[in-house]
Amino acid sequence: MSIHLWRAGISVLAIALVPLSRTDAHEIVGNRFFPATLGIDDPGVNDELSLPTVDSFKTGDVPPVRQRDISGEFSKRITEDFAISFGSTYTFLRPIDPTAAGANGFQNFETTFKYRVFKDPAHEFVMSVGLSVEWGGTGAANVGADPFNTYTPTLYFGKGLGDLPDTLSWIRPIAITGQIGYAIPARRSTTTISVDPDSGDLTADAEFHPSVLNWGGTIQYSMPYLKSSVVDLGLPDFVNHLIPLVEATLQTPLSNTFTSGTQTTGTINPGVIWVGNTFQVAVEALIPINRQSGSNVGVIAQLHLYLDDIDPRGIGKPIFGPAVQPASPFPRN
Template sequence: MSIRLWRAGVPGLAMMLVSFHQSIAHEIVGNRFFPATLGIDDPGVNDELSLPTVDSFKTGDDPPVRQRDISGEFSKRITEDFAISFGSTYTFLSPTDPTAAGANGFQNLETTFKYRLYKNPFHEFVMSVGLSVEWGGTGAKEVGADPFHTYTPTFYFGKGFGDLPDTLSWIRPVAITGQVGYAVPARNFTTTFGIDPDSGDQTADTEFHPRVLNWGGTIQYSMPYLKSAVVDLGLPEFINHLIPLVEATLQTPVANTPTSGTLTTGTINPGVIWVGSTFQFAIEALIPINRQSGSNVGVIAQLHLYLDDIDPRGIGKPIFGGPVAPANPFARN
């Protein structure tokens, strides 16, 4: 989810913190399996658990701060097309400046409501809409958790290229996914009052909380799809379970920006996913797009469990409705 906006700085360190929403769903559309990816959410709804997701990177502050996160997220289908997910992240901050104090604590709790609008198996196309809510005041201010709620309506889509003609069969394993969200803080600004130590006069410092466009996408090449739906090259079985991909997770302040500016920040994340019938493991690099996004290449990894395949008649079944078709990459291929 899971890819996240740049947050307000930690008091005393003047830091900008990135907090990745680990994505927590996988989806079958026709012959196409859309795996859970680490930077953005995929376009499907399923019963799943991401635990743990871990990352490590240096922030774009001067001097930079080493940030490490451990996250978990649980998604539960209410119906076949509607799911609710709950996520939490614990953050460790280690300043590179030996005179600065570190900090650790939970980020705000997050809840996402997601509905699958449309699914076209022949064209391997799916789209969904959702609303994510960051519950202000549930995290620690020492790690940048805001005291106010943030609401992010989001559009998700996925498209596989399995409908291409035979002359382009080598492109059929390719798929793209994307999302666009608009994060709206419940509070437009925060004013902090203080006393000038020299004059004794009262001072006021106002920080505006921007509205942020969260956007990104992935391009994937599915080796399971290549073997099952295009051609079996006789590759080792380990290779046939891999999905190499590149993600982009970007944030652009677009309104209420007097103190934040409008600079786009984010990362480009090349990596690979190994998919099994009931779980997957993924690892990606975090490459900042500019100095404000980070000061070196980081890393993120995730173990992701397909609850709807592990226990399709129990915890993996929608609350309303019976079991649905398995959503693992080998069930139909």
């Protein structure tokens, strides 16, 4: 397909997706605000910038390696319901052995296409679908970046419990979000040829690249929701901006697992988000679920900017569609 036809196809798709209703900032469904989370993607479609996200942990290698990442992601709405995001990560690898050499470099560049397919304000439910592409060869091989593309179709969802009866009012600030994706590598295996220095014999070693189920979820308790939609306890303003949560991010190889095995790895991430009107700050612990997932507790933190509220008629406006209507993350009765 020529580049002109490709551009024309994208334009037709974008115009077809232009909404007839007005656009709201953030992912607010009824009275429920779904914040951006660190381990999995939130279920919404927004104009936003995560910069920076930083983490530090020890890998599950034997011996383990100290890994530190600095990453950023920019998401831009094409229409009210369709957005494209771009992300990149710079990795520092430091062996525990001080005499061993470390490595620095970018991971592969990533692009995600995301479309919100359903939104039910009365039941605080939202669902989106997406396709993430990791562009092979755009990162450094010495930090583990693959030379081939990986495609991950993903389902995202979020459900607030605000539709529960008043007898369960203390549970209503709870929300659950989740995602399920299937990462498909463009190359099934890589064969490496080595030469025995003594005999001169050639040896071929094959590494198989599995397809992996990426899955996870969050449980959140929104203090802004508690104050605005349940009861005002007269707590300090700082506390009323907090959303404590626990995330789980897990990976399970499902096919082509001859060299990888099928063991699930991942982390459980307890933490907290402080929500403002135009930005949020979050920090979480990274607790490995097994030895293969890591050798100690790590940490991740993020500054996240709401571009749709910072500049609702400029960079925060969908390319096709009306300007966003500023919408506070703090719901009102």
